[in-house]
Each structure stands twice: as C-alpha cells, then as structure tokens.
Amino acid sequence: MRRRLGAVLTGLLLAAPAFAADVIIPATVQLAVFSKVWTLDRTFPNPDRVTMAVLFQSGDRTSDSVRADIAAATASIDGLRCVFVDLDSGEPLAPRIPADVSVLYVAPLRGYDLRALTRLARKRRLRTLTGVRAYVDAGVAVGLTVRNDRPLILINLRAARAEGSQFSSQLLKLARIVGSEGAL
Numbered sequence: 001m002r003r004r005l006g007a008v009l010t011g012l013l014l015a016a017p018a019f020a021a022d023v024i025i026p027a028t029v030q031l032a033v034f035s036k037v038w039t040l041d042r043t044f045p046n047p048d049r050v051t052m053a054v055l056f057q058s059g060d061r062t063s064d065s066v067r068a069d070i071a072a073a074t075a076s077i078d079g080l081r082c083v084f085v086d087l088d089s090g091e092p093l094a095p096r097i098p099a100d101v102s103v104l105y106v107a108p109l110r111g112y113d114l115r116a117l118t119r120l121a122r123k124r125r126l127r128t129l130t131g132v133r134a135y136v137d138a139g140v141a142v143g144l145t146v147r148n149d150r151p152l153i154l155i156n157l158r159a160a161r162a163e164g165s166q167f168s169s170q171l172l173k174l175a176r177i178v179g180s181e182g183a184l
Contacts (some may be wrong), residue, residue, distance in 0.1 A: 022062075022132070025144045026069070027069035027131075030129075030151075033151055034080070034105075035050070035180065037142055043166045044102070044127065051083065051103070052129075053085050053097050053104050054083070054099045054107075055087055055093075055106050056087065059088045062107075063109060068109060070082060097120070097126070102126060104121055106128060106130040114139060118159065121163055125163060127141060127164075127165060128141045129143065136154045137155060137156070137178055141159040142156075152176055155167065155171075156177075157177050158168065
C-alpha cells in the first residue's frame with residue numbers, strides 16, 4: 001500500500017509542472033540570456049553557431065504563443081537557428097530532432113512526460129533550457145525566473161552535468177542552483 005501511494009504521489013509530482021507552466025520573461029530576453037549561458041559552458045560544442053529545437057504543442061495556446069515569440073526573437077540573436085517540433089503530432093520525438101541540434105528549448109507543455117524528454121537529452125548530450133521555472137525542478141537543466149524585476153538564471157546542476165555541461169564558476173555565482181534531485 002505504501003509503495004503504491006508513493007508511486008501515485010511521485011507521478012502527480014512529476015506531472016504537476018505540466019499544469020502550472022507560466023513563462024514570465026519575454027522571449028528576446030530569454031534568448032539573450034541563454035546565448036550567454038552556453039558561452040559559459042566549457043563543453044558546449046560551438047556557442048557561435050547554435051541550432052535549437054523548440055519543443056511545443058500547437059494545441060495549447062500558451063505553448064504555441066511561446067513558440068511564436070521564440071520564432072520572432074530568433075532574428076535578434078546572431079548564430080542562432082531554431083527548428084520547431086510540435087509534440088502534438090503523435091510521432092516519436094527522437095527522430096524529429098535534427099542531428100545538428102545542440103539545445104532543446106521546452107515551452108509550456110500539457111500532459112507531456114518531461115522524463116522522456118530529459119532522458120533523450122541526456123542520451124544525445126543536448127542542453128535543455130526553459131522559461132518555465134517548475135521544469136527546472138523537474139529535470140530541465142537551465143531556466144529563467146524573475147527576482148527583483150530582473151531575470152534570474154536557474155540551474156539544475158545535476159541535470160546539467162548529466163547533459164554534459166561544465167559551467168564556469170562565473171555563471172554558477174550568478175545563478176541559483178535548484179532541483180538537486182530533479183527527475184532524471
């Protein structure tokens with residue numbers, strides 16, 4: 001009985017971020033901050049030329065709106081190319097991520113298993129980013145929130161290391177370390 005209750009509670013906790021997903025920082029600011037983050041990752045393959053897969057759901061208004069904002073903001077970041085992957089298609093995710101992708105941006109999602117997404121990221125050594133604070137606690141490596149009307153970088157250090165990141169001490173001093181036991 002205890003084991004079953006524990007499994008149910010774990011499932012609810014892992015699903016909770018999918019229902020409380022608000023992005024509060026504009027896409028232009030997110031992309032500017034994230035482009036600095038990957039330059040401070042000593043193992044990031046090529047911070048001057050980045051292909052980022054934006055994972056979203058076309059059937060969810062918030063998710064699709066974030067996708068549109070990211071698409072518009074991409075033009076302001078030199079060396080950044082985005083591909084958009086609609087998770088509502090029902091097709092398996094792995095084959096739809098092009099080989100040149102080095103970053104996965106996770107938009108707000110409803111009813112999607114973040115664990116499957118983070119497992120794929122670890123396996124392919126893809127960096128994960130999000131504008132949804134709760135997703136960082138759930139295993140996405142880097143996210144943003146607001147503190148004192150300014151963006152605050154959140155790093156799930158365990159998740160980041162599992163993806164292959166080695167952040168500079170300069171970045172770690174600026175960031176807030178969260179989710180040490182994230183859903184890996």
